[in-house]
Each structure stands twice: as structure tokens, then as C-alpha cells.
Amino acid sequence: MKKFIVFFILQIVCLQQTIAQSTDFLRSTGKIYSVVVIILVIFVGIIVFLFRLDNKLTKLEKQIKNEQ
Incomplete structure (x- = not known):
């Protein structure tokens, strides 16, 4: 159960970083x-x-x- 919680938290952190990068790209290009x-x-x-x-x-x- 502990491994599942750690895995889930890591997935959330990675997803947030990916979303932030794509948002920054869209902002920088004006799209x-x-x-x-x-x-x-x-x-x-x-x-x-x-x-x-x-x-x-x-x-x-x-x-x-x-x-x-």
C-alpha cells in the first residue's frame, strides 16, 4: 500500500511538471x-x-x- 501511495504521488508531480511545460510553451508562442x-x-x-x-x-x- 505504501508503494502505491508513493507511486501515485510521483505520478501527480510528473504530470504537473508536464502540464507546466506545455503551458509555458503555449504562452511563449502566443497560442x-x-x-x-x-x-x-x-x-x-x-x-x-x-x-x-x-x-x-x-x-x-x-x-x-x-x-x-
Whole structure:
């Protein structure tokens, strides 16, 4: 069990270093802004989709309620 905990902690440390290196590379080349913009576009798209879906469902619920 002790070996597993040590192995797990070492994996976390190595992963953090790798992420930091790739983030530094993206920052130095200016591509980090492209990544941020793409993530924002995806989130905005999901939010718009969910609002439109909610409006359509509300409209359908009202129609069903009026028919009864």
C-alpha cells in the first residue's frame, strides 16, 4: 500500500511538471490565447444550445397543458 501511495504521488508531480511545460510553451508562442478562445466558444455554444432547448421545452409544455 505504501508503494502505491508513493507511486501515485510521483505520478501527480510528473504530470504537473508536464502540464507546466506545455503551458509555458503555449504562452511563449502566443497560442494560449487561441486555446482560451476555442474553449470559450465551445462553452458559449453549449450555453446557447441549452437555453434554446429550455425555451422549446417550455413551449411544448405549455401546448400540452393547453390541450388538456
